[in-house]
Amino acid sequence: MRIRKLIPGVDPELLVKDAAKLMPDPARRNFLRGAAGLGALTLLTGCDIIDGDTAEGVLRKISSFNDGAQAALFSRSKLAPTYPESAITRPFPFNAYYSEDEAPVVDPATYRFEISGLVDNKKPWTLDELHALPEVSQITRHVCVEGWSAIGSWQGASLGDFLKRIGADTRAKYVFFRCAEGYSNTIDMATALHPQTQMTFKYDNKLLPRAYGFPMKIRMPTKLGYKNPKYVVAMEVTNTDRGGYWENQGYNWFGGL
Amino acid sequence: MSVQAIATNTEGTAVIHPAWVRATHWINALAMLVMIGSGWQVYNASPLFGFTFPPSIALGNWLGGALQWHFAAMWVLAINGLVYLTLGFVTGRFRRKLLPITPRAVIADVKAAVTFKLAHDDLAHYNAVQKVLYAGVILAGVVVVLSGLAIWKPVQFQELAALFGGYDAARYVHFFAMAAIVGFLVVHVSLALLVPKSLRAMIAGR
Numbered sequence: 001m002r003i004r005k006l007i008p009g010v011d012p013e014l015l016v017k018d019a020a021k022l023m024p025d026p027a028r029r030n031f032l033r034g035a036a037g038l039g040a041l042t043l044l045t046g047c048d049i050i051d052g053d054t055a056e057g058v059l060r061k062i063s064s065f066n067d068g069a070q071a072a073l074f075s076r077s078k079l080a081p082t083y084p085e086s087a088i089t090r091p092f093p094f095n096a097y098y099s100e101d102e103a104p105v106v107d108p109a110t111y112r113f114e115i116s117g118l119v120d121n122k123k124p125w126t127l128d129e130l131h132a133l134p135e136v137s138q139i140t141r142h143v144c145v146e147g148w149s150a151i152g153s154w155q156g157a158s159l160g161d162f163l164k165r166i167g168a169d170t171r172a173k174y175v176f177f178r179c180a181e182g183y184s185n186t187i188d189m190a191t192a193l194h195p196q197t198q199m200t201f202k203y204d205n206k207l208l209p210r211a212y213g214f215p216m217k218i219r220m221p222t223k224l225g226y227k228n229p230k231y232v233v234a235m236e237v238t239n240t241d242r243g244g245y246w247e248n249q250g251y252n253w254f255g256g257l
Numbered sequence: 258m259s260v261q262a263i264a265t266n267t268e269g270t271a272v273i274h275p276a277w278v279r280a281t282h283w284i285n286a287l288a289m290l291v292m293i294g295s296g297w298q299v300y301n302a303s304p305l306f307g308f309t310f311p312p313s314i315a316l317g318n319w320l321g322g323a324l325q326w327h328f329a330a331m332w333v334l335a336i337n338g339l340v341y342l343t344l345g346f347v348t349g350r351f352r353r354k355l356l357p358i359t360p361r362a363v364i365a366d367v368k369a370a371v372t373f374k375l376a377h378d379d380l381a382h383y384n385a386v387q388k389v390l391y392a393g394v395i396l397a398g399v400v401v402v403l404s405g406l407a408i409w410k411p412v413q414f415q416e417l418a419a420l421f422g423g424y425d426a427a428r429y430v431h432f433f434a435m436a437a438i439v440g441f442l443v444v445h446v447s448l449a450l451l452v453p454k455s456l457r458a459m460i461a462g463r
Contacts, residue, residue: 059325066328073413080412141424143411146320147303149424222412250321252328257412 063252070254071188080196080221080257083139088204089150092142094211095225097245104180104231106215113216117176117236120167127215131201133157138196140221142228143257145246154219155202160193168237176242177218180231185244187220187227188254196221199232227255273381273458278350281341282459285398288337289438291316291330296435298323305432328409335402342395351395358388380458394441401434 094100112124136158143149163170175192177185191197200217201208208214213230220228226246236242247253274282294316301309302320317323345351362385369375370386377384383391407418407427421427449456
């Protein structure tokens with residue numbers, strides 16, 4: 001059983017409203033006892049209540065099998081298609097489980113990017129230090145798990161280069177990200193080292209706006225949108241899967257494209 | 258007495274659908290229903306058109322649940338489909354049952370069908386309308402799987418996605434292939450119920 005804290009700084013009522021938007025009418029839940037629909041329920045109760053041979057259990061096992069299949073399909077060298085500036089979707093959509101005015105506000109002066117886990121140099125990074133890293137840029141397609149997609153322009157530093165710079169053990173299995181509002185993601189090391197995986201500080205060559213994840217987003221054009229965390233405040237290199245906000249509720253863990 | 262003679266003597270009819278056809282047919286039927294039902298729920302999360310599917314007939318309760326169903330049943334659909342296609346070609350059943358399809362025969366049989374004169378006495382022999390529908394739904398099945406792969410992995414399978422005109426276009430292709438299959442299903446199930454012996458043949462083989 002996993003313990004999950006409610007997200008600090010997020011109005012629980014808003015959270016319930018959002019869950020309700022995704023969740024069906026309870027009356028409709030008869031058919032097969034609602035697969036992962038119970039996932040949203042576990043969010044509210046704070047623990048996973050389902051295990052064993054239920055339909056949900058079987059589906060979760062197959063979803064884990066699909067993680068392996070996607071890891072096998074994933075190519076470290078295959079790049080996501082890139083696009084010209086004219087293809088950028090304007091305005092680029094804001095997307096989260098809360099409304100735009102509920103997005104976290106991070107103070108750049110006191111911000112520190114915390115590093116932990118299997119890393120030689122765990123010194124926290126200020127925003128100025130992060131901004132001084134060599135800049136990379138990409139115009140790629142953001143694909144949402146809901147199906148819609150949008151093309152955006154992101155600038156920042158290569159995560160793979162950063163991991164090497166701080167002496168991370170790149171043989172570790174996972175990189176875990178924690179965000180200001182309590183959002184989180186665990187990703188596989190192969191994706192962390194992918195050449196297009198980016199610690200993003202700018203959107204469309206301007207300082208990353210609050211709506212898009214100020215001060216830092218991790219941009220992975222090889223993963224679905226929910227695997228691209230915003231408002232990132234901490235990173236851990238680890239061999240333990242720490243799960244993630246949506247992954248814990250039933251979205252596929254790998255979330256690869 | 259030879260095996261064939263026994264087969265012909267009991268009930269006086271030969272096997273219409275061999276066991277592999279019946280097995281793959283029903284496995285496909287189940288996988289298709291799960292894929293369509295969960296696909297509708299996935300569609301509802303970001304509709305392509307000005308409508309959504311009633312959640313009461315969609316599967317999975319919410320997007321995450323629907324995706325779990327969809328990406329579980331996809332293995333059944335794809336593996337079963339590969340077995341069916343392979344055996345269909347190798348045994349010569351596709352060639353024997355579905356070819357030739359000539360426009361003239363199709364037009365004649367459509368005319369016969371709309372005037373209720375189309376015969377379907379011999380279950381082992383398909384008329385031109387059946388040939389077109391069966392070949393068409395096999396094609397739609399192939400397109401729905403390929404466009405699905407393009408949507409699922411638009412980076413790893415980007416060449417395939419490009420073939421469909423890119424990620425967004427592949428979603429429309431996926432939708433219309435689903436619509437074609439559902440359209441086929443409506444006609445197919447209605448006719449199977451109108452001619453119950455055809456349903457028996459798909460269960461018992463004769």
